[in-house]
Amino acid sequence: KELVFNHVVDMILVGSMGLPGGGRTFITERLKRHYHLIGYTDLKERSISGIFNTIADYFFKAFEEEVQGLVPKMVDGIIDVFQKIGDTLLPTPAKSHYTFNLRDIWKVFLGICGLSRQKGNSSMMAIRCWVHEINRVFGDRLVDSKDRAWLEEQEREKLQECFGVDPDEVLKSDRLVFGRFMDVGADVQHYVEISDMERMKQVIEAYLDEYNSTAVHRMPLVMFLDACEHSLTRLSSFICDYECYQIEVAKGYGMNEFKEDVKTCLMKCGIEDKVQVFLFCDTQIISEEMVEAINNVLNSGDVPNLYKVEDLDAIASACRTVCQQQGLQPTKANIFAAYLSRVQKNVHVVLAFSPVGDAFRTRLRMFPSLANCCTIDWFAEWPAEALYSVAEQEILGGGVQLPNMEGVLNGFKFVHQNVESESRKFFEVLKRKVYVTPTSFLELLGSFKSILAEKRKEVGLLQHRYQVGLDKISRAEDQVSELQEDLVAMKPVLEQTSKEVAEMMVVIEADKKDAAVTQEAVAKEESEALTKKEITQTIKDDAQRDLDEAIPALDEAVRCLSKLKAEHVREVKAMTNPPSGVKLTMEAVCIMFSIKPVRKNDPNKLGAKIDDYWESAQKELLQDPKKLLDSLMHYDKENIADS
Structure with a gap:
């Protein structure tokens, strides 16, 4: 086949990319020589201020004037805090996720702009929301109490310097929490401060009961305040009426199956316009290609070579009307852009990664969107309240009854906190990290329950034996x-x-x-x-x-x-002096039928009598030959009388 050289004319290519490294492909000099390279430096503080002032002014224009007057102070304060965080909280091997960019400022204002005008239209509420969003975006990322104390110090400084308010007045409560879920059953939820922590726990427990009443797999969760603030992805999805999607890794599960699961989730977001929460744990990672696919979803909402022809047809069918409603030509590019816009709007990716080992640090370096496009929530050590609540739920929930229950629960809390303290000392002395996680605490409780059950069973058997005895x-x-x-x-x-x-x-x-x-x-x-x-x-x-x-x-x-025939009998009857054999036969017949003989004089012996059966036979038997023959034929020979 002849190869024809193709010329591309009347086309200008404009590209935008970050510096090579961190998951970004290195571009060869052969390609770069065709471009005019322009280096884009970091935005100046004035430019950043102008961008976010414009955004905040637009949102707060419906609020009271005192709230509108806080906008420049909010912008200046967050920019100053952002710059100090970038200069002070630098990434280290133990804190590799300490990377910050302008998206973090945008996330702060995204939260502030969710403030309810009906219930949060006051300057103090806006200031407290400002502090809350800084804590959520920056504070939740910090790994130890030292860094969190430093951030609180910066917040106090800016509250006094920028807003001119008493920090103790703003931070008067132990916990500063805003949420959009307290009005249970309401059609419109307002993003407001939640001051009653006990009521918040009760509301979340009510949502949990509702979830467990409908879900196939129940969630045996313990509602302590740290859990309400930082975890509970499935429950949060349920509260927001989102569908939580999670892969199920089984035997034979590979990259192809993972891509199909990701595609299913994204197509629900783009085609059906449904909000999806994609929950992905590091324990489910079979290949680093999975993390790369997640990185692409976070960055652009798309994974290269994910869709087949029939999938693109379904996308075109669903998003063509979207383009028409926006006044765009329904070309393939516009249709797919509308689809990606829907995906980016509807998909929420929740990643549960463990910081233990080098894998977390390596993935952050290889796939920067894990840090840049995510709001990182570093799970700190459980507080004493959480340890007690979890122990109480695990022990009492398992039906275990102990005489000094409070002392036992405090004992579990004391042991776990002491082990955490000793692990820190161990690291300071030997520079070897021993991880004491909430899972360790749950395993401790599980071991206690199993040993207690085993010992109680043994004691019960002995008690039963003694009782039987x-x-x-x-x-x-x-x-x-x-x-x-x-x-x-x-x-x-x-x-x-x-x-x-x-x-x-x-x-x-x-x-x-x-x-x-x-x-x-x-x-x-x-x-x-x-x-x-x-x-x-x-x-x-x-x-x-x-x-x-x-x-x-x-x-x-x-x-x-x-x-014998009747003629034979008649012949015998006609005999006057029959032979002795005939006489003997007739004598026997007479005896058979009990016919008595005639007594006659014995011709051979004077004065003697003999029995003459012949005369009796002639009179009673031979008179009717046929009857005689019938009697003989039917004679009961089995019952002959002895006489």
Whole structure:
């Protein structure tokens, strides 16, 4: 493929960038030679004053004249404090985030400009708000009490020098807090001073209860004043009706998944025009590319190469009307600019980083937007009130009851504060840092609860065993007592029973002798019965053999009987002197049907009588041949009478 050299004509490129370093790319001399470089020096104090005077004048023009007259004093005072902070509170390895720029002054006035005209329209309220915003922007960044005391000294000096008021009058309360959340349920919230700290705690606890009633994951928070002022990102998002978005790092989670999560959050801000709070912890950092992406979001609201074609189509569809409403041509550039404007307006990035080790310092150096574009809130050591409140919540909330609860809670507080003090001494002597954090205090409470529960369980088991033993002993005593009473009551009965038993033994001995005689007779009868049984068995066996032999003959007789016909019977009937076999057969039939014979004289023996069954058969059986055959066929041969 032929490469064609392209000429760019009638185009002027104007660029703006900071000096190389701190996450900014180094530009080669080959590129810079095409540009006319102009170095932009820091703004003079007069220019800074003019910028912020204009901003503050515009905001306070609706306030009372006495408040409007404070604007130049506010501007001069904050500029002076800013310059002294920049000259005095210099960054060190332990305080690498001590970097300040004009954005910090802008943040102070951004807070002041939120003051409610309806409820904060007084000079003292405006001055106290000025001090409060300095504490929030600069004071919350300071790491130790020495620096915080120095800042308070500067504030007192400027209050007297610029405003001409008594610093003790302005700083009369221990805590100076402004907020926009005290009117629970109101449609319009006013940014005013909160003087009643107890009521503030109650309001925040009410918001917490409301959050826990709807949230999937409850927040077991303890409301002490330092927590109300400095932490509670999720609860703050809930109070402001913002959606808190946090990534969930799981197995296989990488940079691609992180970019998708960031894109989802940004598109909700830009396309749906919803306010999002993106909460990101240093424990979730898998790659430093994540921090670079966050740095880009803080700086411009965009991450390079984040959106696909379909994402850009969705952005164009949502933001085209925005451009038209602003009177701009809906070009791709204008549409994306409108989208970024929405993102920058709606996204709030909250970073939770630990200062332990070199990682925090390195990230601040590599990604300057972490300091420049963020309001840093350095979590100081928990005060005594916080330690006591947390200990009380953890111990009592876990259902633990102790006889001297107040002493135990003060003991936890004393131990933690002493360890903090000793860790500072350890650092001063050996220059080795031992970090004693709120997590350490929570782990102490957790260890106490687990050990207490374990020991109580052991004591409970021993107590249960002892109680079971005592119960058994008590029951045994009761049973022994009952047995003794029963024994006393049964003694006469036992004596009578013994006498009766003796008499019964005499009777038994006599019966035993009789039983022996009876046993001999029974044995003899048993022997005779066995003999008879053997004889009977022999007879039974013989009868069975005869039966076995007779059954075939019986079957043959039945078969022959089935062949007989009425004509055969008539032939027999017609015989006057039948053969002896016929007579014998008819005799047997007469006996079967219980027909008695006729008594006749015996021809062979004078004076003797014989039974003649033939004549009886002729009269009663052979008269009806068919009936005779039916009677023989249906004869009950299983029940033949003995006679």
